[in-house]
Amino acid sequence: MNPQSDQSKAIAIGGRVLSLLEVLGLTLIAIATVIAGAQEVTEMWGRRQVTLADLLLLFIYLEVLAMVGVYLQSGSLPIRMPLYIAMVALARHLILDMKEITETEIIATSAAILILALAVLLIRFGQTRFPSSPAGHTEEQRD
Numbered sequence: 001m002n003p004q005s006d007q008s009k010a011i012a013i014g015g016r017v018l019s020l021l022e023v024l025g026l027t028l029i030a031i032a033t034v035i036a037g038a039q040e041v042t043e044m045w046g047r048r049q050v051t052l053a054d055l056l057l058l059f060i061y062l063e064v065l066a067m068v069g070v071y072l073q074s075g076s077l078p079i080r081m082p083l084y085i086a087m088v089a090l091a092r093h094l095i096l097d098m099k100e101i102t103e104t105e106i107i108a109t110s111a112a113i114l115i116l117a118l119a120v121l122l123i124r125f126g127q128t129r130f131p132s133s134p135a136g137h138t139e140e141q142r143d
Contacts, residue, residue, distance in 0.1 A: 023072070030068045037061040056092040060085055080120050087116045 040057055044050050067081045090113050094106065101109075 026068050026072055030065060033061050033064045033068070053092055053096050056088055056095065060088050060092070063088065080123055083116050083120050083123075087113050087120075090116070 037058060040054060040061070044054050063081065063085045067077065067085070070081065071077045090109050094101075094109050098106070
């Protein structure tokens with residue numbers, strides 16, 4: 001028996017198991033997101049009212065599904081997607097809790113949104129100015 005061959009087989013099997021677990025986890029996230037979205041739509045239907053907070057929550061669900069789709073298709077996740085989700089979640093927090101939070105919390109949440117937006121801008125600038133692929137393609141050009 002060749003120990004190097006056994007090690008290569010073990011690594012290959014381990015990689016396949018991890019890939020399978022990754023797909024399973026992403027599938028569970030997608031199913032849970034669809035269920036949560038359906039529950040939100042059912043609540044809106046029952047109230048017979050759609051608020052901005054409802055729409056932002058549905059947008060968050062949609063972004064999570066898009067993020068799962070991108071990850072399944074490409075095997076990598078653009079870091080901007082979670083940043084967009086975080087910005088929408090913080091904006092939703094501001095909208096929902098505006099009457100209950102203090103001025104300091106409003107300023108802090110707004111500053112957090114601004115920091116995230118600046119991070120997205122910096123990442124986009126870096127991807128455009130210093131592309132990581134050998135051919136000089138940006139993230140959108142590779143998709």
